[in-house]
Every structure is written in structure tokens, then in C-alpha cells.
Amino acid sequence: MRFGLLNILLLLFWLSGSLRVAAQTGGAAAPLVIGETFTVDSKVLGETRRINVYLPAGYAESATLRLPVLYMPDGGMNEDFLHVAGLVQVSVGNETMRPFMLVGIANTERRRDLTGPTDVAEDRKIAPRVGGSAAFRQFIRTELMPAVRARYRTTDETAVVGESLAGLFVVETLLLEPSLFTSYVAIDPSLWWNKNALVRQSAQLLQAQAGKLSSKTVYLTTSSQGDLAAMQQLADVLTTTAARTGLRSYYEPLPTETHATIYHPAALRAFRLLFKPAASK
Numbered sequence: 001m002r003f004g005l006l007n008i009l010l011l012l013f014w015l016s017g018s019l020r021v022a023a024q025t026g027g028a029a030a031p032l033v034i035g036e037t038f039t040v041d042s043k044v045l046g047e048t049r050r051i052n053v054y055l056p057a058g059y060a061e062s063a064t065l066r067l068p069v070l071y072m073p074d075g076g077m078n079e080d081f082l083h084v085a086g087l088v089q090v091s092v093g094n095e096t097m098r099p100f101m102l103v104g105i106a107n108t109e110r111r112r113d114l115t116g117p118t119d120v121a122e123d124r125k126i127a128p129r130v131g132g133s134a135a136f137r138q139f140i141r142t143e144l145m146p147a148v149r150a151r152y153r154t155t156d157e158t159a160v161v162g163e164s165l166a167g168l169f170v171v172e173t174l175l176l177e178p179s180l181f182t183s184y185v186a187i188d189p190s191l192w193w194n195k196n197a198l199v200r201q202s203a204q205l206l207q208a209q210a211g212k213l214s215s216k217t218v219y220l221t222t223s224s225q226g227d228l229a230a231m232q233q234l235a236d237v238l239t240t241t242a243a244r245t246g247l248r249s250y251y252e253p254l255p256t257e258t259h260a261t262i263y264h265p266a267a268l269r270a271f272r273l274l275f276k277p278a279a280s281k
Contacts, residue, residue: 034085035102040147044139045113050106051144052077053152054085056092056099067101068157068275069148071140071181073114073166075104080263084161087267097275100159103148105140112136114165116172118194133169141180159183161270163263165190171234172198174218175205184218185270188262191230199230199237206241214246219270223262224255250274 035054042049052075059065070088074080081104091097107113111127113136124130148154160181162170167189174184175198191199198205206213218238222231235251242249252269254262 034082038147038151040139040143042139042143044135044143045108047108049108049139049144050076051147052081052104052106053148054081054088054102054104055152056088056101058099059101059153064153066153066155067099068155068159068182069103069152070100070159070161071103071105071144072160073105073136073162073169074107074110076106079107080104080163081106083264084267087264087271091268091271091275095277097271098277100275101148101152101154103144105144111165114162114169115193116168116198118197120194123193133172136169137173137177137180141177157182159185159274161185161187161267162189163187163266164259165193168193168198171220174216175202175209178209178212178216182216183274184216185267185274186218186220187266187270188221188223188226188259189231191227191234196227196230199234202234202237203241206237206245210241210245213241217248217274218250219274220249220251221262221266221270222253223257223259225259228253 035052037050037052040049040051056067059067072080072084084104085102088097088100088102092099109127109129109132112129112132114133115123115130116133117131118124158181160170160173162185167186168191170184170186171189171191173180220231220235220238222228231251231253235249238247238249238251241247250273254266257265
């Protein structure tokens with residue numbers, strides 16, 4: 001009888017504990033919010049574009065804080081936005097990077113937007129439409145940037161980061177319209193596009209833009225699977241250009257990384273180098 005009573009008491013104790021745990025953990029799940037999202041109805045592109053934004057700690061608490069803006073193609077929630085937002089959060093938190101607002105542009109037709117014209121038939125087979133980078137750049141310049149400035153408190157400093165075809169877009173923008181951003185980060189860019197035309201034309205294009213390069217910074221990196229010869233050629237042209245224009249150019253190959261693994265470590269290195277806090281410069 002005493003043994004049975006003891007078992008009953010133990011069972012009641014266990015049930016009461018289980019009920020307390022259930023009461024503590026049984027609430028409805030709430031959304032996990034890491035940023036903001038809005039849309040831009042683009043007349044340039046003829047479509048609605050989804051924009052994702054990460055704001056570092058301190059922005060919401062201040063009525064006056066203004067931030068530089070880091071733009072990124074491939075900025076959808078199922079693309080590269082989350083891990084780059086994490087890099088910004090950690091780097092700002094441990095003071096290896098100045099606070100930046102991150103603006104991710106979600107894709108609709110990635111291969112259309114991130115590629116320039118090509119004379120190569122094989123290039124045109126990668127998507128129904130290619131060669132739309134000029135329109136995508138116009139969208140950023142005339143529609144997205146004004147929308148960001150209207151919604152948020154920003155400084156005049158801007159940057160762009162991209163990998164693979166997005167890295168190609170970063171390089172193309174530096175060569176054709178360097179005034180669009182302050183800093184350029186190109187990770188394993190697809191320089192093979194149009195038979196390396198951008199690289200072959202880079203010296204001529206940079207010469208035409210020489211007067212707009214003095215305050216600009218570019219960071220290049222490539223993996224073991226990247227086009228090492230083309231990247232080295234581009235890096236050499238940038239180094240020569242930097243000597244006479246004031247452009248700051250960095251090239252850091254990462255031979256231990258593959259095309260699939262390079263984005264995260266390369267972006268971390270670039271952010272620490274290009275966006276380090278003022279006291280660390």
C-alpha cells in the first residue's frame with residue numbers, strides 16, 4: 001500500500017512538472033524578424049521588385065543616426081541575404097566593421113539582370129533572356145537608391161557585393177559606371193562571359209573613367225575554380241590604374257575555397273578590410 005501511494009505521488013509530481021513545461025513552451029509561435037521588406041514597382045524593368053533590408057543595432061533607437069548602404073544582388077531570403085546579414089551583424093557587433101545598412105535585391109530573372117551583352121551563342125543559351133545589366137543598373141540608380149534614401153537615413157557612402165554572375169555585374173559596373181558606388185566587392189566573378197570581354201577591355205574602359213576613380217575601392221577574390229588567369233589580368237590592370245588615379249584595389253585569391261564555399265569567407269575578409277572602423281584604419 002505504501003509502495004503504491006509512493007508511486008502515485010511520484011506520478012503526480014511528474015505530471016505537475018510536465019504541465020509546467022507545457023505551459024511555458026506551449027504558446028503560439030511568433031515570427032522571427034531580422035529586418036524589413038518592401039517592394040518597388042519598377043518602370044525601368046516593367047515589374048515589381050522585392051527589397052530586403054537589414055538595419056544594424058542602434059539605428060532604430062536613434063532619431064539622427066545615418067548609415068552607409070551595402071547593396072547586394074542575389075538578395076532574396078532564399079538567396080544570399082540571410083548569411084550576408086549575419087556577417088554584417090556579427091562584424092558590427094565585434095567592431096571589425098563599421099555599421100552598414102544592408103539592402104538585398106531579390107531576383108526575378110537573375111541571368112537577365114546580371115549579364116551584359118554577349119556575342120557568344122553558348123552564353124545566350126543559359127537563359128531565355130540575357131544582357132540586361134544596363135537596365136538593372138538603371139533600376140538601381142533611378143528607382144531603388146531614391147527609394148532607399150526616402151525610407152531610411154543614409155549617408156552618401158554606398159557599396160555593392162556580389163558573387164559569380166553578381167560578381168560579374170559588380171566588375172562591369174566598376175568599369176562602366178564607377179560613380180554609382182563607393183566600394184565594389186566582386187567574389188569569384190564570372191569573367192568568362194562574352195569570352196572575357198570585360199577583362200580584355202578593362203584598361204580602355206578604366207582609362208575612360210579615370211577621373212571618377214580617385215575615391216573608389218575595389219576588392220577582388222577568386223576560388224580554386226575561378227578564372228585565375230583572367231582575374232590576375234584584371235587585378236594587374238587595376239593595380240596599374242590605381243597608381244595614376246588614386247583608386248584603391250585589392251586582390252586576394254582564396255585557393256582553399258571552391259565556387260560553392262567562397263562567398264561567406266571572402267565577404268568577411270572584404271568587410272573587415274574595406275569597412276573597418278575608423279580607429280582601426
